[in-house]
Amino acid sequence: MNVFDRNMKRKQKNWAAALEDAEQYDYLRTEVGSRIADRVFDVARTFPLALDIGCGRSHIAKHLNKETVEKLFLIDYTEKALKQTPETEIPIHRVLADEEFLPFKENTFDLVVSSLSLHWINDLPGALRQINHVLKPDGVFIGAMVGGETLYELRCSLQLAELEREGGFAPHVSPFTAVTDLGNLLGRAQFNMLTVDIDEIQVHYPGMFEVMLDLQGMGESNCAWNRKPVLHRDTMLAAAAIYKEMYGNEDGSVPATFQILYMIGWKPDSSQAKPAKRGSAGVSFGDLGKINELSTTNKPKK
Secondary structure, eight states, X not given: OOXXXXXXXXXXXXXXXXXXXXXXXXXXXXXXXXXXXXXXXXXXXOBSSEEEETOTTTTTGGGOOTTTBSOEEEEESOHHHXXXXXXXXXXXXXXXXXXXXXXXXXXXXXXXXXXXXXXXXXXXXXXXXXXXXXXEXXXXXXXXXXXXXXXXXXXXXXXXXXXXXXXXXXXXXXXOBOHHHHHHHHHHTXXXXXXXXXEEEEEEESSHXXXXXXHHHHTOSOOBTTOOXXXXXXXXXXXXXXXXXXXXXXXXXXXXXXXXXXXXXXOOOTTSOOXXXXXXXXXXXXXXXXXXXXXXXXXXXX
């Protein structure tokens, strides 16, 4: 599949990283990065070698410590963002490379993390297989990506305005992965002991144009090949009015919803606990129900 113009996305991210006030657009990545770090801390072990895919300005590493991760590789294909990653207490090695083609050998890392970069990958199943490939047996992948309901307010407003003013609409917001597909993709990539959960982060803005300005500052503008390059001024004004009318708050602000899909998958290893064989249970669910019914019936009255 070739959905996204990766060269365009690199230019967008380099442009965003070069802004003088670039850090003010990091609020979403910083928040999600901290939630990824929390999930790393929930795994009761120390990881000698970890990899952060699509690190940006190192939004996960700033929340980690040396007691949890001893050495960290940062990989991104945006050179300006990679140069801006700060030093931390964890020894860091920076690698400029495309996230779609990981330049590492099999069984290299104990932990792989990724935050808000995989939604721009053309071959997501292939990328997940590569992540599994570079993990050591019993290594874990912990990632986050935006889900299919992200920016539904902006998407609906633009479509309605285009239908009204131009008689049709083109996609202006990137297509995202549905949560119903994510577990299957991880399973096909040979991960096991899967965990997938959803979170929604809602940010409030003065209006639709501020939403689009912040997306541009994040380097998150649409780069799909089938995107429409220009929106007419009348259509944009109509979309802003529709946005405020349909979704506006009482204080005049408008919400933008970011659906975040969190995923955890483990590379198989013989040391991992395995489910019991089918039919090996000594008691049926029916018998358990009868036992519970008897215990309730025979319970002494007060």
